[in-house]
Amino acid sequence: MKSIEAMGMNVSGLDNVVISSSKVLVNGRALEHESQGNAMLTEIYRSHVADWPKFFKMDTLSKVGFLATELLLKERDEARMGSEEFASDRAIVLFGTTASLCADRNYQATIQSASDYYPSPALFVYTLPNIVTGEIAIRCHYRGETQFLVVENFDSHQMAFHVQCALQDSVTKSVLVGWVDSTGNDDFECFMTLVDRNEAACADTLAEQMEGIMNNLK
Amino acid sequence: MILKLKQEIIEVLNLEDIKPEDIDNDAPLFGEGLGLDSIDALELIVLMEKNYGIKLQDPAKGKEIFKSINVMADYIQKNRTR
Numbered sequence: 001m002k003s004i005e006a007m008g009m010n011v012s013g014l015d016n017v018v019i020s021s022s023k024v025l026v027n028g029r030a031l032e033h034e035s036q037g038n039a040m041l042t043e044i045y046r047s048h049v050a051d052w053p054k055f056f057k058m059d060t061l062s063k064v065g066f067l068a069t070e071l072l073l074k075e076r077d078e079a080r081m082g083s084e085e086f087a088s089d090r091a092i093v094l095f096g097t098t099a100s101l102c103a104d105r106n107y108q109a110t111i112q113s114a115s116d117y118y119p120s121p122a123l124f125v126y127t128l129p130n131i132v133t134g135e136i137a138i139r140c141h142y143r144g145e146t147q148f149l150v151v152e153n154f155d156s157h158q159m160a161f162h163v164q165c166a167l168q169d170s171v172t173k174s175v176l177v178g179w180v181d182s183t184g185n186d187d188f189e190c191f192m193t194l195v196d197r198n199e200a201a202c203a204d205t206l207a208e209q210m211e212g213i214m215n216n217l218k
Numbered sequence: 219m220i221l222k223l224k225q226e227i228i229e230v231l232n233l234e235d236i237k238p239e240d241i242d243n244d245a246p247l248f249g250e251g252l253g254l255d256s257i258d259a260l261e262l263i264v265l266m267e268k269n270y271g272i273k274l275q276d277p278a279k280g281k282e283i284f285k286s287i288n289v290m291a292d293y294i295q296k297n298r299t300r
Contacts, residue, residue, distance in 0.1 A: 042234075053253070056234040118268045121260035122231075 014209050015076055016193040017068040018216045021186055025216055026071050037186030041067055048074070052139060059103040059126035060188055062135045065094060065180040068192035069136045072176075076194065084141065089173040091145040091166040092133045095159055096181040099129040099150045106185075132180060144172055154179060154214060156207035163200050173197060179214060189217045223291050230265050231258050243287045259284060271299030 018025040041063045049070045103126040110120040133146035163175045178192035191213045224238040245251045266272040283293045
C-alpha cells in the first residue's frame with residue numbers, strides 16, 4: 001500500500017515544504033534529486049532557486065530554512081515574491097531543538113588548536129540560530145517580527161500559540177512558521193508553512209495541521 | 219601566484235559559481251566586482267595570515283590591499299613570511 005507521501009498528497013490543509021537529509025517534499029510531492037544531505041540542498045538550490053549566491057556561504061541551518069522558504073513561496077506563486085518592496089506585514093517564527101550547535105562546532109574547530117588558531121569570521125556569524133530568520137528576511141525583504149525559539153521538543157500547540165502571539169499586533173497579517181533543526185552538516189529536518197490570520201484563528205486546528213506536516217518528516 | 223590566490227579566495231569565500239578566469243586581475247574585489255562583504259574582508263585577512271604568515275595589524279589597511287587581485291598578490295609577494 002502506498003503511503004500518503006508517496007502519492008504526493010498534502011493532507012494538512014496548509015501549503016508546506018518538508019526537507020530532511022534524504023527528501024524534499026513540496027505539498028507532499030517529492031522533488032527529484034540524486035544526492036543526499038548537504039549536497040542535496042545544493043542540488044535543489046541549483047535546480048529551483050539559483051539566483052542567490054549567498055546560499056553557498058550559509059551554515060546548514062540557514063540553508064535548510066532558506067531553501068524551504070524559497071520552495072514554499074514559489075509554490076504559492078506570490079505576486080510579491082522577488083519584489084524589492086519591503087514588507088512589514090509578515091513575521092517569521094521558527095523553532096528547533098539543536099539551535100546553532102552544528103555551526104558552533106564548525107567554528108570551534110577553527111580555534112581548537114593553539115598551533116592552528118585561525119578563527120573564521122564567516123563561520124562565527126552563524127553561531128546564533130536566529131541568523132536563519134535574518135537570511136530569509138533579507139532575501140524576501142521582510143521587515144516584520146522575526147524569532148527563532150529553541151525548544152526542548154517539537155510541540156505543535158506551543159508553535160500555534162507563538163503564531164497567534166505574532167499576529168496580535170495590527171501590522172502582521174501572516175506568519176512564516178516552521179521547524180528547522182540541524183544536528184550535523186548532513187543531518188537536518190525542516191518544515192515550513194505560511195499561516196494567515198484566518199488559518200491561525202483556531203490554535204487547536206493549526207496545531208493539528210502542523211502535527212500532520214511534521215509527520216511527513218518521519 | 220595569481221591563479222593560486224584566486225583559487226584560495228574562491229575556496230575560502232565559498233564562491234561556488236565563480237571560476238578563476240571569471241575574476242579580472244584589476245577589477246575591484248569589493249563593491250560591484252565579486253560582491254564581497256565585510257565578513258569576506260575578514261576572511262581574506264585570515265587567509266593572508268594562515269597561508270602566507272602575514273599578520274595585518276590594522277584591518278583598515280585591507281581596503282588598500284584588497285583593491286584587486288594584482289594589488290593583493292603584490293602585497294603578499296612583498297610581505298609573506300612563508
